[in-house]
Every structure is written in structure tokens, then in C-alpha cells.
Amino acid sequence: MDMVEHVDRRGWRDWLVQRISAVLIGTYAIFLIIYVLLHEPMSYAAWYGLFSHFFMKISTLIVLLSILWHTWIGIWTVLTDYVKNQAMRLFLETVVCLLLLAYLIWLLDILWVVIER
């Protein structure tokens, strides 16, 4: 019974996280698309200048965290639906988790370049 309740709450939390992260990512994506279209052709100075803003660095980090969590819920759903072999599913879930963690470190490294200078 405990187990069922746990899974049940997780479903509700996943549902909410998926929507909140979607709004964050969508807003960021639409902003970036409009910015790029308005500054076409983009120079390095303008592009770097955008990402050196404190607000942009924080937003990029928050949006990447949103992307990783959103991706995890999405991929988990897809794997649960289509990969019926439990060992295989566990293996794929582990690979996805490690990849997402690596992407986070990669982004921190990218943003660090901008912070350092």
C-alpha cells in the first residue's frame, strides 16, 4: 500500500514538474529565437555579451536543469512504455542518468568560461 501511494505521488509530481519545466524552457527558447532573429547576422561580441549578463547565466543554468529533469521524465515514460525487459530498461535508465549528469557538468564548464573573464 505504501508502495502504491509512493508511486501515485511520484506520478503527480512528475506531471507538475513536466509542465513547470516546459513553461520555463519554452519561454527561454522563444526569447532566444526572437533575440537571434532580431540580431541577424549575429556577431561574436553581441552573442557573448548576451551570455555574459548575470541574468542570462542564471536563466541558462535554470533552463538546463529544467531540460534535464524534463528529459528524464520524458525518457522514463518512453522507456517504461516500450522497453519491457526489466534489466534492459534499468541499464538504459542508468545510461540516460549518467549522460544527463555529464551534460550538467558540461554546461557548468561552458558558463565557467564566461564567468572567468
Add this chain to the structure above:
Amino acid sequence: MDTKRPVNLDLFQFKFPPMAILSITHRISGVVLFLWIPFFLYILHCSVDSPLTYIVLQHALQGFWMRLALWIGLSAVFFHLLSGIRHMAMDLGFWESVTESRWSAYATFVLGLVVILLLVVWIW
């Protein structure tokens, strides 16, 4: 039950409603986006790292395979975004009847196709 009876299910005879096709396309574009994360991070990395890597990236993006990868990635971004907006609109209670959800699914496909074609023009 006789398990040897012939099964004649012609899969091409099934007709799926546009909402179902949109749902699976949303999933496919989501998986593509997952696979494309390193590509986008690579572009972000090169674009902010230094003026030199920025120029190197600009040249790299002139290549056919890089353009194709960029087109596929951005197509997935726009399609997932559009069908995601429709999904959230339905969460809020809009377009919930069969007729409305059918038309909003068609509209998402048409809009998505237009954006994907515009991306061809923009990238090439």
C-alpha cells in the same frame, strides 16, 4: 483455442486519428531532442568560448552534415514546442472536444510544417 489460426491483420488498414499521430510525433521529437542535447551544447560551447571558436563554428555550420543536423535539431525544437503548447492548452481546458482537438492537431501539423520549411530557407 487454436493458436495456429492465420492472423490477417493488415497494419496499413488501421486509421489513426490526427491526435494520436500528433501524440506519437511529440514523443519522437522529444527523443530526438534528447539525442541532440550534446549537439546544442557543442554549439553553445564553441559560440561563447572565444572569437576564434566562434568563427570556426560558423565555418563548420556551412558543411552539409552540420546544416542537416542543425535543421533536424531545430525542427524538433519547434515541433515539440508547438505540440507542447497545444498539450498545455488542453490541460487548461481548451480544445477538449473531439472536433476541436482534431482541428488543433491538424493546425499544429500545418504550423509545424511551415516552420520546418522556413528553417530550410533560413539554414540553406
